[in-house]
Amino acid sequence: MLIQLFRGKVALAFKVIVLALVTALLITLAQSAFAQEQYIISLFLVATIFLLNYTYFSNKRVPLKFFVPGVILLSAFVLTPVLYTLVMSTYTYKTGNYISKEQATQRISALALEPDENGTAFDIVVGDYRSEPALLVSDINTGSYFIATTKERIEIDSSALTIDEYEVATAAPDFEPLEAGAISGSDAAKLRFKYSDPYFIAVESLNVGVVFRQSLEYLAESDQFRSLITSDLYSDNGDGNYANLNDPSDKLEPGWRDPAWFSNYLRLFQDDRVRDPLVSVFIWTVVFASLTVLTQFAFGLFLALALNKPIRGRRLYRSILVLPYAMPSIMSILIWGGMFNTEFGAINEILGRQIAWFQDPNFARTAVILVNLWLGFPYFYLVSSGSLQAIPNELLEAAAIDGANPRQVFRKVTLPLLLQILSPLLIASFAFNFNNFNLIYLLTGGGPKNQLDGEIAGATDILISYTYQIAFGSNVQDLGLASAISVIIFVIVASISLYGVRKSKVLESFS
Numbered sequence: 001m002l003i004q005l006f007r008g009k010v011a012l013a014f015k016v017i018v019l020a021l022v023t024a025l026l027i028t029l030a031q032s033a034f035a036q037e038q039y040i041i042s043l044f045l046v047a048t049i050f051l052l053n054y055t056y057f058s059n060k061r062v063p064l065k066f067f068v069p070g071v072i073l074l075s076a077f078v079l080t081p082v083l084y085t086l087v088m089s090t091y092t093y094k095t096g097n098y099i100s101k102e103q104a105t106q107r108i109s110a111l112a113l114e115p116d117e118n119g120t121a122f123d124i125v126v127g128d129y130r131s132e133p134a135l136l137v138s139d140i141n142t143g144s145y146f147i148a149t150t151k152e153r154i155e156i157d158s159s160a161l162t163i164d165e166y167e168v169a170t171a172a173p174d175f176e177p178l179e180a181g182a183i184s185g186s187d188a189a190k191l192r193f194k195y196s197d198p199y200f201i202a203v204e205s206l207n208v209g210v211v212f213r214q215s216l217e218y219l220a221e222s223d224q225f226r227s228l229i230t231s232d233l234y235s236d237n238g239d240g241n242y243a244n245l246n247d248p249s250d251k252l253e254p255g256w257r258d259p260a261w262f263s264n265y266l267r268l269f270q271d272d273r274v275r276d277p278l279v280s281v282f283i284w285t286v287v288f289a290s291l292t293v294l295t296q297f298a299f300g301l302f303l304a305l306a307l308n309k310p311i312r313g314r315r316l317y318r319s320i321l322v323l324p325y326a327m328p329s330i331m332s333i334l335i336w337g338g339m340f341n342t343e344f345g346a347i348n349e350i351l352g353r354q355i356a357w358f359q360d361p362n363f364a365r366t367a368v369i370l371v372n373l374w375l376g377f378p379y380f381y382l383v384s385s386g387s388l389q390a391i392p393n394e395l396l397e398a399a400a401i402d403g404a405n406p407r408q409v410f411r412k413v414t415l416p417l418l419l420q421i422l423s424p425l426l427i428a429s430f431a432f433n434f435n436n437f438n439l440i441y442l443l444t445g446g447g448p449k450n451q452l453d454g455e456i457a458g459a460t461d462i463l464i465s466y467t468y469q470i471a472f473g474s475n476v477q478d479l480g481l482a483s484a485i486s487v488i489i490f491v492i493v494a495s496i497s498l499y500g501v502r503k504s505k506v507l508e509s510f511s
Contacts, residue, residue: 019056023049044080048072082490089483090261092240095476097255104256105218108225108242112216116199123168124201124209126188127177129154133188135201135209136175138168145169148193148201180206198228216252225252264484274481277457277466285462288368289433293426295373300380301418305410308388318385325378333442336371340443359448361459368460372439376429387421388414427500431493440465463489 030045051072055064099107125136134149145161147154162171171177178186183206192200193209201209216225216234225234225242237243237251240258244250267274303321307314324332339346340357348355357363391414399409419426440446446465449458456469463485471482 015056019053023053026052044076085483085486085490088480089264089487090259091480092255092258092260092263093480093483094478096253097240097257099254099256101256101258104254107254108216108252109218112214112225113202113212114215114229116211116213120211121204122201122209122211123166124203124207125170125175125177126183126186126203126206127175129175133186133191134175135188135193135203136169136172136177137201137209138163140167143167145172147172147175148195150191150193153194153196260480264480267481268484268488277455278485281457281461281463281466284365284460285434288365288460288462289430289436291369292372292376292433292436293429295369296376296429297380297384297422297426299373299377300382301384303377303381304384304388308385321381322378324374325382329375329438330442332375333371333439336367336374337443340367358444361448364444364448364460368439368443371443372433372436375439376433379429383422383425384418387418390421391417423503424500427496427503431496431500434462434493434496435464435489436462437464437468441468 026045026049030042030049033039033042033045051068055061055068123138123140127136128134129147129149132149134147137146137148139145143158145156145158147156156169156172158169160173161169163169178188183189183203189203192202192212195201195211198213199211200213202212204210213228215227215229217228218225223236226232227234232250233245234242234250234252235245237248238258239255239260241251241253241255243252268278269275307317307321311317340348342348342354342356342359345357347357355363357367395413395417396409399413404412440460440462444458444460446458446461446469449455449461456474457466461469467482467485467489470478470485
């Protein structure tokens with residue numbers, strides 16, 4: 001009865017309803033992306049809509065019905081981020097260089113303002129004068145009043161004004177004040193009102209106007225800015241900024257995302273400030289991942305061998321050993337961080353010492369390895385236990401009959417067979433710990449490091465946490481350089497994973 005419910009017209013109606021809802025949602029998202037000028041995202045969503053409807057409204061494309069969802073998710077959440085990171089690694093993309101060149105040019109022009117010598121400011125009322133945006137300006141120091149529009153300055157006699165007890169004009173003929181709540185959203189807040197050339201009045205707040213003059217002029221024909229004060233020229237320096245031709249270190253802010261091609265990758269080898277910490281971090285990353293796999297596998301295998309023999313309470317011991325694996329790793333890391341605390345941590349209390357675990361590089365690295373051993377040995381205990389049970393007893397008995405002692409049986413028979421079975425898992429574990437961001441970030445924060453000397457990389461930073469520090473850990477967020485390092489990490493981890501897949505020969509079953 002239940003099977004018949006999901007066949008025929010009922011199933012068709014259900015399919016139509018689900019696809020209609022999904023299509024409507026995707027169309028809404030595509031329209032929103034298009035309105036925000038995110039054309040690639042919009043195009044991807046349109047292609048997804050077409051592919052889903054093409055696949056599920058046909059009875060002849062059964063394999064695609066299982067294949068398409070995975071392809072869509074793979075494209076959206078794996079391929080697209082990888083491609084985006086690759087593209088961003090070829091740009092000057094950092095603090096001060098986020099926006100487009102057109103936006104940067106407009107922003108520089110808007111911000112290139114200089115107050116007059118006296119820092120003159122007036123009490124103002126924002127409003128309309130004869131249907132034109134205007135300011136009613138009161139100069140209480142001289143007792144003069146005028147209306148300033150974008151084109152002219154109109155002097156007004158005080159006798160024609162309404163003046164409050166502070167000698168500030170509040171009303172004038174043909175002048176309509178704006179409500180306080182409407183000022184911030186009006187055009188008046190963005191306009192420049194006439195004062196005396198080359199100065200103008202800009203709205204600073206609801207009732208204050210400040211006298212400025214334009215300090216830079218954009219020359220569209222030559223794509224340059226000219227200083228109206230010193231006559232210096234600022235040209236595109238090819239690195240996402242307008243720079244002074246007489247002093248290249250003098251740059252205008254903000255800059256823009258500029259194609260840098262392979263310069264971010266070249267910096268990894270040519271810039272000492274990037275290369276030297278990167279080399280040390282890479283070496284520690286390899287050492288950290290290798291020691292982690294070695295210690296976790298050795299300890300897990302030792303426990304598996306010990307509990308592979310019939311002993312009293314073996315089930316209880318096995319349950320206890322799996323507990324660290326069952327507990328959320330974030331909680332375990334935070335608890336271990338408290339236990340390693342120098343002043344009141346349980347480990348120092350047990351040892352009777354005041355060891356600065358997270359202030360000394362060697363102790364910090366030791367703590368990282370120990371905590372990761374605690375987090376990872378249950379996994380290798382489980383897989384080693386299963387692998388030991390998969391080894392035929394006949395092989396072990398034959399080795400013993402040939403005169404091999406238990407140590408020789410383990411070294412010559414058991415261990416080689418285990419390594420043959422577990423090699424892909426060891427490689428996968430190495431790749432995982434190569435990017436073990438949570439452990440480093442939560443336990444040591446990458447430290448210890450001397451931030452006063454401008455150090456970005458700490459003693460326990462691995463490549464992924466070092467990349468995070470470059471991208472988000474300082475005042476200058478160099479996302480282009482971080483993307484370049486991320487691409488290199490991706491290539492390394494992908495190569496390791498591919499080697500593991502080839503080593504395990506899992507793809508041979510599909511050929």
